[in-house]
Amino acid sequence: MIKLIKSTFFKESETKKNLTEFINRTKQLSFGRECVLFEKNFSGYQERKQCVLVNSGSSANLAIIMALINLGILKRGDMVGFSALTWSTNVMPLIQLGLTAVPVDVSLQTLNVHSETVHKTLKRYPLKMLFLTNLLGFCSDPDKIAEICRDNKIILIEDNCEALGSIYKGKKLGNFGLASTFSFYVGHHLSTVEGGAVLTDNYNLASMLRIVRAHGWDRNLSLARQNSIRNRFKVNSTFYSRYTFYDLGFNLRPTEIAGFLGNIQLKYLxxxxxxxxxxxxxxxxxxxxxxxxxxxxxxxxxxxxxxxxxxxxxxxxxxxxxxxxxxxxxxxxxxxxxxxxxxxxxxxxxxxxxxxxxxxxxxxxxxxxxxxxxxxxxxxxxxxxxxxxxxxx
Ligand SMILES: Cc1ncc(COP(=O)(O)O)c(C=O)c1O
Missing domain, CATH: 3.90.1150.10 (Aspartate Aminotransferase, domain 1)
Known part of the structure; x- marks a missing residue:
C-alpha cells in the first residue's frame, strides 16, 4: 500500500532522538524559548516580519479573523469571499465569528481562484475581505488578485496551509496579502505533529494576534506594546496587569515541543x-x-x-x-x-x-x-x- 503520509517527520529517527533528549533536559514545556526562536526562524524563511505561532492551521485561521474583528477591520455581518475549493476550517471561523461567507469559484485549470472570478464575484457581493486558499501548492494569478483587492479596499488574507515554499513571479505564496496562515500538521510541508502560524508584516496586527492567541491578555507583547496598552486602559498595578484581558481571545498556544520540532524540521525544509x-x-x-x-x-x-x-x-x-x-x-x-x-x-x-x-x-x-x-x-x-x-x- 502506498500511503498518503509515510512518516511523522522528515529524518524521523534522528528527529525523535533529538526530541527525546530535549524533553529530558528542558525545564519548560509550555510556550517558551523554542517557540519564540521558531517564530523568528520561520518569519525569516518566509521573508515576513512577524510570525505568531499557534497550535494548528485551523487555529491560525480562527486567530486572524478574530484579530481583524478586534481591530475593527472586519465587522459582524461583513461579506468575506473564500475559495470554494478549500478546507472546512478555512470557512468555519467566518461563520463562527458572525461573517457572511461567500464562495468564489476556482478554475479547473489551476484548482485555484482566478482574478476574473474575483471581478465577477464583486459585481454581486461587496466583499470586505478575500480569504484566498493556495490549494495544493498551486495558484492562478495572486498578483492580479492582490491588485483587485488593493483597488477595491478589500483585505486579502492567504490560507497558505498547503503551499509553503511555492513561488510565483519571484514571490513566495503567502506573501501577497496582509497576512497568511500555515499548518504544520503531519503530512504537510513541515511537521510539528500539530501546529500552525500567522505571518504578516503588520506589527499592529501581530500584536493583536498575540492577544487573541492567549486569553486576551498582553503577556506576549513587547514591553513597549505592554506599556502602551496598560497606559491606554489605565492599568497601573503589577498585581492586576498580568490578569487584565484587553480583547476577545482564545487559548491557541503551541507547546515547546512544537517549537523545538519546528526548528529542527525547518533546516530540512x-x-x-x-x-x-x-x-x-x-x-x-x-x-x-x-x-x-x-x-x-x-x-x-x-x-x-x-x-x-x-x-x-x-x-x-x-x-x-x-x-x-x-x-x-x-x-x-x-x-x-x-x-x-x-x-x-x-x-x-x-x-x-x-x-x-x-x-x-x-x-x-x-x-x-x-x-x-x-x-x-x-x-x-x-x-x-x-x-x-x-x-x-
Ligand atoms: C487549506 C487548509 N487550511 C487549513 C487547514 C487546517 O490546518 P490544521 O490541520 O493544521 O488545523 C488545512 C489542513 O489541512 C488546509 O488544508
Whole structure:
C-alpha cells in the first residue's frame, strides 16, 4: 500500500532522538524559548516580519479573523469571499465569528481562484475581505488578485496551509496579502505533529494576534506594546496587569515541543520541498499529458511548485470511480481537500439561505471527478513507477 503520509517527520529517527533528549533536559514545556526562536526562524524563511505561532492551521485561521474583528477591520455581518475549493476550517471561523461567507469559484485549470472570478464575484457581493486558499501548492494569478483587492479596499488574507515554499513571479505564496496562515500538521510541508502560524508584516496586527492567541491578555507583547496598552486602559498595578484581558481571545498556544520540532524540521525544509517538486514533475510528465483520462493542472507559470499531494481531475466521474476501486489496498487516495465547500452539510446549515447558484461550478466538477494521492519526500522511484502504471490506464 502506498500511503498518503509515510512518516511523522522528515529524518524521523534522528528527529525523535533529538526530541527525546530535549524533553529530558528542558525545564519548560509550555510556550517558551523554542517557540519564540521558531517564530523568528520561520518569519525569516518566509521573508515576513512577524510570525505568531499557534497550535494548528485551523487555529491560525480562527486567530486572524478574530484579530481583524478586534481591530475593527472586519465587522459582524461583513461579506468575506473564500475559495470554494478549500478546507472546512478555512470557512468555519467566518461563520463562527458572525461573517457572511461567500464562495468564489476556482478554475479547473489551476484548482485555484482566478482574478476574473474575483471581478465577477464583486459585481454581486461587496466583499470586505478575500480569504484566498493556495490549494495544493498551486495558484492562478495572486498578483492580479492582490491588485483587485488593493483597488477595491478589500483585505486579502492567504490560507497558505498547503503551499509553503511555492513561488510565483519571484514571490513566495503567502506573501501577497496582509497576512497568511500555515499548518504544520503531519503530512504537510513541515511537521510539528500539530501546529500552525500567522505571518504578516503588520506589527499592529501581530500584536493583536498575540492577544487573541492567549486569553486576551498582553503577556506576549513587547514591553513597549505592554506599556502602551496598560497606559491606554489605565492599568497601573503589577498585581492586576498580568490578569487584565484587553480583547476577545482564545487559548491557541503551541507547546515547546512544537517549537523545538519546528526548528529542527525547518533546516530540512528546502530538501523536503525539492524532493516533492521532483516527484511532482515526474508524475505530471506522465499523468497530465494524458488528455483522454485527465484535465491537466497548470503549474508551469509557477517558479517553484511545492505541494504534498498529487491531484488528478478525471474527464468523467466513471473514470474517477474506476480508479477509486482500482486503488483499494494499493494506493491510499482521497477527495480533493474539503471538496466544494458549498455542498458540505455545515455550509448548507449556516449559509444555505444565501443562494449562490453553484450547480455549474468548477469546484463541483473537481469535487465529483477528482482524487489525490500523497506526494511525500520518501516516495521511492519504484513507488513512483507503480503510481504512473496505475494511473496511466
Ligand atoms: C487549506 C487548509 N487550511 C487549513 C487547514 C487546517 O490546518 P490544521 O490541520 O493544521 O488545523 C488545512 C489542513 O489541512 C488546509 O488544508
Amino acid at each position: 528546502d530538501e523536503i520541498n525539492q524532493k516533492r517538486r521532483d516527484n511532482f514533475k515526474r508524475l505530471a510528465e506522465y499523468l497530465y499529458t494524458n488528455p483522454k483520462l485527465y484535465y491537466p493542472v497548470k503549474y508551469n507559470h509557477l517558479d517553484f511548485i511545492s505541494n504534498f499531494a498529487f491531484p488528478l481531475i478525471c474527464k468523467s466521474r466513471e473514470i474517477r470511480d474506476k480508479l477509486v476501486a482500482k486503488c483499494e489496498k494499493k494506493v491510499e487516495i482521497r477527495p480533493i481537500v474539503g471538496g466544494d465547500i458549498t455542498t458540505q452539510p455545515f455550509f448548507r446549515k449556516y449559509m444555505g439561505k444565501i443562494s449562490f447558484n453553484y450547480s455549474q461550478s468548477q469546484a463541483r466538477l473537481i469535487h465529483e471527478q477528482g482524487l489525490y494521492f500523497g506526494n511525500n519526500p520518501e516516495l521511492t522511484g519504484k513507488e513512483i513507477n507503480t503510481l504512473i502504471k496505475i494511473f496511466s490506464k
